[in-house]
Amino acid sequence: MHSSTYPPYDLMLCGGGVIGLSIAYQSASNGWTVLVVDAGEIGKAASWAGAGILPAGATIEALDPIEQLRSLSHRLHPEWSRRLREQTGIDNEFRQCGGLYLGCTAAERATLSANQMWWDEHGIRVESWSSAELALKLPVVASLVESNTGLQSWYVPDDCRLRNPRHISALVAACERLGVTMIENTRIDQLKTHGDRIVSAKVGTREFQAERYCVTSGAWASQLLGPIGIETGILPVRGQMVLYKLDKPLFSMVINDGHLYLVPRDDGYVLAGSCEEEVGFDDRTTSEKIDPIKEWSMKTCPALTTANIERTWAGLRPGSFDSLPYLGTLHPFENGFIAAGHFRHGLHWSTATGLLMYQWMSGQKTEIDLKPFCVQRGQTLGTKLSTFKESKP
């Protein structure tokens, strides 16, 4: 492939999930030449496996970096969805559908009451629904209301959803139109460095060259970073899912119950998930996790008892040790960058990540401060951990 001495691309993305594609889309829209290289099929890892829940973002100025990222992403999603549809004809099913939060147990009700304060403080609209209101507004859960006398629920009208496989298709189509080069089934073995620069990305005997390199390989990011001396707290966290198909759509809002949820699609499909497991890079499903998800989803929405189960799957979320993604420069490599570790929120935070990373890499002022997301915090942790190991008796 490319082995020229003059960098042919302004930017190379190492990994083509929703994060790599969003940065590619933003950068190519601004005139950069972009190369995306993926070890597998573009967009078919965590970004395909996810549910596409986009919880409402703060509407007042947020101080917390996570809330700033969420709020910016939330503001950008409708605009990206519209632009992608205009440019590609693909509807990514971004919908402001609302989100329901069920408080079935006393502990859940206590958590959600606390959440209500948090929603209020962040200027997010929320309604507390009585059991009677819930049964009226969402008849598909009426039997849950009958069997659980203490049930309380909260409804957040500005929660949204996105059909992630369609969103990926739209991003890929838009990137193609913008001239982005996308190469699949090509695992980058190594980033080669010289002094304070990354000079190429090695794939077997081939070398890809670019002016800038950005690691966007999700749960696998550490595999490229470790060999160049950069430690992060990124690790794979498996989540499992069940896909049902109803004859027709029976509800449109996302139903949340703790870490479990039901996410409807416009055509009658319903996704049920999920769980969090640290099992390395194993993306197989297990009946140990799938069975309780099925049991909970059919108890919550009995209509699913007669629905077809079309498919089950598992995906590897890029977890980070402090739940913040890594966004910024791969110091000391001045042309090396990272955007990875978005854990349970990568589909949601992808729009802000695309914009912020382009702003950062092109030397512009970023919409929000990226310091809290810098990679050095991982290195500090790494140092602390190795000191701890060394000092153990």
Ligand SMILES: Cc1cc2nc3c(=O)[nH]c(=O)nc-3n(C[C@H](O)[C@H](O)[C@H](O)COP(=O)(O)OP(=O)(O)OC[C@H]3O[C@@H](n4cnc5c(N)ncnc54)[C@H](O)[C@@H]3O)c2cc1C
């Ligand atoms: C079950 C489940 C439910 C989820 N639900 C939601 C949700 O409701 N809302 C939400 O916002 N998020 C959700 N997420 C999280 C979200 O899917 C992820 O945070 C997001 O997809 C991460 O995107 P990414 O591009 O970083 O990673 P990925 O999509 O995993 O992409 C990384 C890519 O890098 C490639 N790669 C790896 N190593 C190399 C290499 N050496 N060379 C080249 N390419 C490489 C991989 O092949 C892969 O395609 C969910 C995730 C799962 C698993």
